[in-house]
Amino acid sequence: MNLLEARARFRSLCAAEGPVESAELDDIWAALETVRPEEILGAWKGGEFDTGHPLNGMLPKAGWYGKTFHTLHDAKPLLCRDETGKLYSNVELGMGEASLWTVEFRGESTATMIYDGRPVLDHFKRVDETTLMGIMNGKDVPAEGPFYYFFLERAPETADGTPEPGDTA
Template structure:
């Protein structure tokens, strides 16, 4: 994920979870790492209801919390067995 840029929210049922930037600067969805995209739903996480991104082709859920009008804090759960259940924390800024 060296060139990971962010996520693209087209609609609640059409999310591109892994947007990358090529070495030439072009943005593109990484459909190999996240086949089928994803969708948004309201789900509980640690006793709080949050907006969650459910990946269609992977056992992954991202949970989001707004930090300010242009910033989301995120935590990715699930993933591959090699992740050993570890969560990945990230920040998204609106561009």
């Protein structure tokens, strides 16, 4: 699969309802470009692919909006909405926050978010200038998975780098 085919297939899977095969997401991942941590600073709205992973559906239930990377060492992995719609960093669920590093995953070095309080890594690759594909990996996950697959879309930001207050998930 070439990059253009991967981007087109990625878009169709984001729009599709129902289950997505992990193997198809792996094929897309393999065709995408790596990204440097500095290139992904800012606010991102998130979504997930339903692969049957045990985490599927859990983040939306927690009010997950996305992620914000203020600096390399100030990342908010679980930006959520409270019952009034206000965004907050859910440090309880994430057991802290996170930082961005370049980490090798599947033979490629790419931007990776490392959680402060959990043995969890979110690896990122670029779909296009405003979209990232992510794979969540962790200490207890075998090399072949199962992995949690998600995506991030650039969110409109305020001057301080946080998502616009009226932005909807």
